Amino acid sequence: MNNLIRLIDGQPRVSDDDxxxxxxxxxxxxxxxxxxxxxxxxxxxxDEAVLxxxxxxxxGLWLAPDDEVEVLQPWLAVLPLIAIDFPSFRDGRGYSQxxxxxxxxxxxxxxxxIGDVLRDQLAHMRQCGFDAFxxxxxxxxxxxxxxxxxMSVLYxxxxxxxxPLFRRRD
Amino acid sequence: xxxYDDYDxxxxxxxxxxxxDQVARRLEGELSEEEFLPLRLQNGLYLQKHxxxxxxxxxYGTLSATQxxxxxxxxRRYDRGYGHFTTxxxxxxxxxxxxQTPDILQHLAEVDMHAIQTSGNCVRNITTEAFAGVAxxxxxxxxxxxxxxxxxxxxxxxxxxxxxxFKIALCSSLEDRAAIRMHDIGFYVYRGADGEMLxxxxxxxxxxxxxxxSQPIRExxxxxxxxxxxxxxxxxxxxxxxxxxxxxxxxxxxxxxxGIEAFAEEVEREWQQIKDGPAELTDAEYQRVAxxxxxPEYESLGSVDLAFGTQLASDPAFARxxxxxVRPHKVPGYAxxxxxxxxxxxxxxxxxxAAQMDAVADWSERFGFAEIRIxxxxxxxxxxxxxxxxxxxxxxxxxAGLATPNVGLLSDVIACPGxxxxxxxxxxxxxxxxxxxxxxxxxxxxxxxxxxxxxxxGCMNACGHHHIGILGVDKNGSEWYQVTLGxxxxxDAALGxxxxxxxxxxxxxxxxxxxxxxxxxxxxxxxxxxxxxxRIGLEPFKECVYRQRAVPA
Numbered sequence: 001m002n003n004l005i006r007l008i009d010g011q012p013r014v015s016d017d018d019x020x021x022x023x024x025x026x027x028x029x030x031x032x033x034x035x036x037x038x039x040x041x042x043x044x045x046x047d048e049a050v051l052x053x054x055x056x057x058x059x060g061l062w063l064a065p066d067d068e069v070e071v072l073q074p075w076l077a078v079l080p081l082i083a084i085d086f087p088s089f090r091d092g093r094g095y096s097q098x099x100x101x102x103x104x105x106x107x108x109x110x111x112x113x114i115g116d117v118l119r120d121q122l123a124h125m126r127q128c129g130f131d132a133f134x135x136x137x138x139x140x141x142x143x144x145x146x147x148x149x150x151m152s153v154l155y156x157x158x159x160x161x162x163x164p165l166f167r168r169r170d
Numbered sequence: 171x172x173x174y175d176d177y178d179x180x181x182x183x184x185x186x187x188x189x190x191d192q193v194a195r196r197l198e199g200e201l202s203e204e205e206f207l208p209l210r211l212q213n214g215l216y217l218q219k220h221x222x223x224x225x226x227x228x229x230y231g232t233l234s235a236t237q238x239x240x241x242x243x244x245x246r247r248y249d250r251g252y253g254h255f256t257t258x259x260x261x262x263x264x265x266x267x268x269x270q271t272p273d274i275l276q277h278l279a280e281v282d283m284h285a286i287q288t289s290g291n292c293v294r295n296i297t298t299e300a301f302a303g304v305a306x307x308x309x310x311x312x313x314x315x316x317x318x319x320x321x322x323x324x325x326x327x328x329x330x331x332x333x334x335x336f337k338i339a340l341c342s343s344l345e346d347r348a349a350i351r352m353h354d355i356g357f358y359v360y361r362g363a364d365g366e367m368l369x370x371x372x373x374x375x376x377x378x379x380x381x382x383x384s385q386p387i388r389e390x391x392x393x394x395x396x397x398x399x400x401x402x403x404x405x406x407x408x409x410x411x412x413x414x415x416x417x418x419x420x421x422x423x424x425x426x427x428x429g430i431e432a433f434a435e436e437v438e439r440e441w442q443q444i445k446d447g448p449a450e451l452t453d454a455e456y457q458r459v460a461x462x463x464x465x466p467e468y469e470s471l472g473s474v475d476l477a478f479g480t481q482l483a484s485d486p487a488f489a490r491x492x493x494x495x496v497r498p499h500k501v502p503g504y505a506x507x508x509x510x511x512x513x514x515x516x517x518x519x520x521x522x523x524a525a526q527m528d529a530v531a532d533w534s535e536r537f538g539f540a541e542i543r544i545x546x547x548x549x550x551x552x553x554x555x556x557x558x559x560x561x562x563x564x565x566x567x568x569x570a571g572l573a574t575p576n577v578g579l580l581s582d583v584i585a586c587p588g589x590x591x592x593x594x595x596x597x598x599x600x601x602x603x604x605x606x607x608x609x610x611x612x613x614x615x616x617x618x619x620x621x622x623x624x625x626x627x628g629c630m631n632a633c634g635h636h637h638i639g640i641l642g643v644d645k646n647g648s649e650w651y652q653v654t655l656g657x658x659x660x661x662d663a664a665l666g667x668x669x670x671x672x673x674x675x676x677x678x679x680x681x682x683x684x685x686x687x688x689x690x691x692x693x694x695x696x697x698x699x700x701x702x703x704x705r706i707g708l709e710p711f712k713e714c715v716y717r718q719r720a721v722p723a
Binding site: 089090091092093095096097099104118120123124125127128151152153154155156157158162163164165166167169 | 175177180181185201205209291318321322323324325326328329330331332397405408409448449451452454458
């Protein structure tokens with residue numbers, strides 16, 4: 001994917017050599033290369049060993065807002081990447097999905113925001129556990145970098161800061 | 171009141187800088203209106219018919235004298251010299267230039283205020299009642315928990331794009347003056363047998379097209395779990411609330427669809443996963459916040475003040491004001507004063523001029539502890555006034571047009587700005603309010619009618635919780651008003667019932683007169699309006715209102 005920001009060791013970088021291709025719908029014959037498939041298609045494309053959690057999958061998957069993150073539990077050890085779709089930036093379900101993947105299911109691999117991904121929401125996404133951001137194609141990823149830091153004060157907690165501010169205030 | 175520390179201050183200042191940049195990008199065309207919309211809403215900025223409207227948060231309705239003077243400054247410098255206090259304890263400025271908004275927010279940040287999340291599909295200003303901390307019937311001061319909740323919900327990254335707006339209120343008095351059953355979440359704070367602070371949690375209340383009272387979802391929740399419990403409710407709502415239809419997106423619709431038991435189970439399952447985590451509140455945090463709300467240094471006074479007694483006896487106009495606008499205080503020798511913003515047809519309900527704001531700020535310093543409260547009924551409250559100062563305060567308030575002795579009476583109309591300003595409104599509420607106030611100008615008559623709360627709203631988004639509700643409805647593009655009777659807030663909260671076909675604006679004062687006339691005709695001794703209505707039902711009112719009326723075309 002192009003126009004991608006990734007956090008590498010916490011440092012944001014615009015990536016120009018991302019190997020992944022996002023398939024919004026699964027075509028009759030899948031192209032070669034590293035694919036991010038819709039959840040149902042990913043499942044259909046795996047063999048038994050992967051589904052049993054015994055072998056790595058070569059494909060990543062993406063979740064739609066009404067997919068339940070809990071269903072990914074058996075495959076977390078074999079997935080190379082999880083993407084979460086924001087069909088509109090005003091649809092906030094992806095924040096809860098990301099937060100749960102990180103804090104409850106223990107996902108530590110790449111978590112990529114796709115879809116209507118814009119500069120002014122990047123900080124919230126980062127705090128909910130995303131570490132890769134496929135910025136909407138008509139927007140500049142370089143420009144979007146400015147939105148990543150957000151504000152220095154977070155009252156509540158987040159995927160990257162599990163303690164609310166009241167446990168951090170000096 | 172709560173005192174900001176470096177963290178709180180850093181947050182509001184950084185937020186201003188962030189919004190300044192967003193406004194600049196909007197003005198340069200870098201951000202589309204669609205992209206800018208939720209950003210400005212979450213900073214309190216609506217686009218209305220004639221201009222932008224800025225809604226400033228007044229957390230749980232508490233202001234310092236300095237803060238009120240800053241609101242006066244904003245009214246003067248950036249608006250047309252007045253502001254409008256709302257039913258959710260905020261203030262709205264109606265004539266704002268987009269380009270000036272960052273400067274206004276900067277003024278607010280200088281005095282520890284903001285407009286964050288006063289709009290948008292997120293957790294809104296946390297509210298409680300205007301007499302918190304001073305009411306004679308209070309069990310526990312709800313403000314520390316309200317402040318803790320305000321902080322936790324401010325820019326909480328997971329919950330900024332909920333299906334719809336989300337309103338939380340707390341109260342802890344025998345008479346619920348915070349309308350907690352009309353909120354998405356309402357907390358009733360009380361003490362358990364062993365003295366521990368506990369919460370009764372109610373969920374799924376709200377007004378709008380489908381008015382509904384909240385239902386209890388949990389009893390006896392220990393206060394330490396306040397944040398984790400709200401987190402659980404919000405997460406269930408964020409994941410499962412409807413997003414396909416704006417009018418079906420509030421949590422009340424989800425609660426109704428699942429049923430309260432199934433919804434409660436869902437929340438319980440989520441809560442079990444997080445309740446013992448770092449979100450559990452600590453004594454240290456509660457004490458830190460509660461310190462800000464410690465009672466001021468009251469003088470020790472007797473509960474009887476001779477001078478005050480003499481003034482009451484010798485000045486009937488003063489006595490009438492005391493009867494209606496002064497509330498009992500938990501400390502002997504003190505009282506809380508309600509400054510009515512409803513002088514009648516002279517000014518729209520809730521509107522206060524800059525000079526009045528400055529005057530109230532001065533009085534709060536001279537007669538109290540430099541603190542002012544905003545009531546749900548859109549009036550201003552001076553919470554701590556010595557009884558012996560009441561007469562002097564009353565004289566000043568009378569000169570300033572803030573001493574109409576009508577609190578709780580029919581002319582204490584609660585009204586939104588309506589169609590004169592608001593693009594959501596179907597109808598203009600201010601002229602209707604003024605027409606009613608004109609019709610009921612006679613104070614003796616008003617006092618005889620007694621306690622009636624009347625609410626006028628330009629659209630369907632409000633009102634069901636008042637004794638008389640008047641709602642603007644759109645019928646084939648023209649303005650009509652629907653009348654509901656029998657709503658109530660407080661411990662015996664109830665939703666009003668529509669009395670019948672809607673009316674033309676011009677007929678409303680007569681309709682209200684007939685409703686009141688019916689009440690007076692059927693009233694037994696000291697019976698209140700709501701009690702008569704409860705006893706005789708809607709029929710006699712309908713009969714009187716619709717008899718001899720031409721059937722609307």
